[in-house]
Amino acid sequence: MYKDPKPKKITMDEWSVRFKNIDNKTIKKFVYYNNHDWGLYLQPPATFMVYGTRELRRLRFDNSLAALRMWGFVFNESERLFRARQSGKKIVATMGDLGTVSIIVMAFPDCIPFYPECIWWTPFFNESTVLLDLASELGAPEAACFSRAALAAFVKKAYFPKPDYIFASTGATCDDYSCIMQSIEHLGYDFMWLEVPLRRSPAKHVSMDSLVKTKNGFEYPRRFEEYLIKEYEKVWQKMVEITGIDDQNLLMVSIKKANQVRTLVEKIKRTTYQAGNAPFPALELMTIEFGNLYGYADMDEWIRILEMIYETIVERTKKNIGIISEDAIPIAWVNPTADPYLLDYVERIGLRVVDTEYVINQALVEIDEQIEPFRALAQSFMQASLIGSTAQRISSINKAMRTGKIEGILITNMLGGSHCAMETKLMERLLKDKPVLAIDVPAPFGITEQIKTRLQAFAEVLHERRK
Ligand code: SF4
Numbered sequence: 001m002y003k004d005p006k007p008k009k010i011t012m013d014e015w016s017v018r019f020k021n022i023d024n025k026t027i028k029k030f031v032y033y034n035n036h037d038w039g040l041y042l043q044p045p046a047t048f049m050v051y052g053t054r055e056l057r058r059l060r061f062d063n064s065l066a067a068l069r070m071w072g073f074v075f076n077e078s079e080r081l082f083r084a085r086q087s088g089k090k091i092v093a094t095m096g097d098l099g100t101v102s103i104i105v106m107a108f109p110d111c112i113p114f115y116p117e118c119i120w121w122t123p124f125f126n127e128s129t130v131l132l133d134l135a136s137e138l139g140a141p142e143a144a145c146f147s148r149a150a151l152a153a154f155v156k157k158a159y160f161p162k163p164d165y166i167f168a169s170t171g172a173t174c175d176d177y178s179c180i181m182q183s184i185e186h187l188g189y190d191f192m193w194l195e196v197p198l199r200r201s202p203a204k205h206v207s208m209d210s211l212v213k214t215k216n217g218f219e220y221p222r223r224f225e226e227y228l229i230k231e232y233e234k235v236w237q238k239m240v241e242i243t244g245i246d247d248q249n250l251l252m253v254s255i256k257k258a259n260q261v262r263t264l265v266e267k268i269k270r271t272t273y274q275a276g277n278a279p280f281p282a283l284e285l286m287t288i289e290f291g292n293l294y295g296y297a298d299m300d301e302w303i304r305i306l307e308m309i310y311e312t313i314v315e316r317t318k319k320n321i322g323i324i325s326e327d328a329i330p331i332a333w334v335n336p337t338a339d340p341y342l343l344d345y346v347e348r349i350g351l352r353v354v355d356t357e358y359v360i361n362q363a364l365v366e367i368d369e370q371i372e373p374f375r376a377l378a379q380s381f382m383q384a385s386l387i388g389s390t391a392q393r394i395s396s397i398n399k400a401m402r403t404g405k406i407e408g409i410l411i412t413n414m415l416g417g418s419h420c421a422m423e424t425k426l427m428e429r430l431l432k433d434k435p436v437l438a439i440d441v442p443a444p445f446g447i448t449e450q451i452k453t454r455l456q457a458f459a460e461v462l463h464e465r466r467k
């Protein structure tokens with residue numbers, strides 16, 4: 001069995017050399033959909049580069065087997081979805097809610113949910129503007145968020161199979177992506193729309209009985225929860241119609257599985273962020289966090305991967321071994337960056353990510369297993385990042401800043417992303433005199449020396465403040 005070397009970040013070429021030390025038994029051990037005939041996925045990053053993921057040449061990766069396994073699995077997702085279709089599974093696109101409707105879909109045997117908007121990373125990983133250019137031609141131009149790549153992917157039919165059905169959440173979710181979803185519907189796809197309420201405090205005269213308070217202190221009128229429950233029941237009924245199966249015990253199983261992932265990821269984040277030396281890189285950690293949405297289309301294997309990653313991190317933490325400089329400055333990262341390179345880059349210049357607000361809080365919170373499942377899902381979703389105020393969204397970061405856990409905040413804007421255009425200035429105001437750098441993430445090939453200089457200057461200022 002392959003033994004991890006001393007932890008560090010290595011290049012794609014270094015992984016190719018190192019991969020020769022991995023024996024066949026290990027390679028054959030890891031499979032998706034439990035299929036040992038065609039489910040192998042452990043490959044060096046260079047394999048995916050050959051298939052078009054060109055940015056891998058510029059990135060550096062964690063050198064553990066657990067991280068290699070994770071990347072192999074994540075980059076294999078497109079193949080996995082087509083295999084799922086070939087082997088008779090149903091492919092269901094769940095859009096806009098990021099992490100809750102997928103749990104209902106996963107409750108049905110042989111039904112695989114996926115989030116097409118996650119394809120927004122593809123133009124960056126592929127260093128290609130093909131999808132973005134086509135999206136522009138289709139009416140979603142440069143002024144819209146990079147998630148417009150999903151529209152083009154639906155037209156190209158090469159990135160994922162044609163979904164058997166699509167659930168799309170709109171309302172208090174993202175405006176940009178709501179427009180993209182409408183454009184996808186106009187292509188002729190079969191849709192069900194769900195509406196998501198805005199989380200706002202009720203009027204003063206509302207009785208306390210009709211209020212719900214979340215664990216993190218947010219309040220909302222109970223009728224919002226009742227409304228969401230009805231929306232989720234609609235999803236359930238549609239899935240019953242599609243599959244002919246109606247067993248709500250399966251929903252409990254699906255919720256337990258989602259909680260297993262959420263608990264593991266919480267442990268991974270906590271252990272990593274609290275460690276004296278950073279035991280795992282920020283890019284890998286963002287990829288782990290986004291796995292909460294749907295386990296990259298195979299929740300069971302994703303859980304096994306997370307367990308292995310957690311073991312690796314615990315072992316490194318016990319030995320106090322890190323993968324970046326020991327005196328790296330802890331920062332919080334707000335909004336997921338469309339270009340993965342930035343997460344790698346900040347570690348090269350002496351910053352360390354120890355807190356995040358990636359707009360997916362709803363996929364991170366534990367779901368209550370003691371109450372009726374649709375209510376439990378509704379309650380977990382009501383803690384979503386984008387459905388409340390900006391102050392709520394950054395409340396935990398503000399707290400961490402006050403306690404000295406983080407020393408700076410980096411906000412990566414999406415050009416055109418509605419929450420960026422409107423929210424960044426508000427956040428800066430709410431974070432008052434704290435060191436904040438907000439940058440627009442440019443289209444592929446757009447990370448200029450000017451952007452790098454701004455990041456370096458930010459890192460220098462944070463280092464200076466320590467003196
Ligand atoms: S604007 Fe923000 S929330 Fe909307 S799709 Fe883009 S990144 Fe996601």
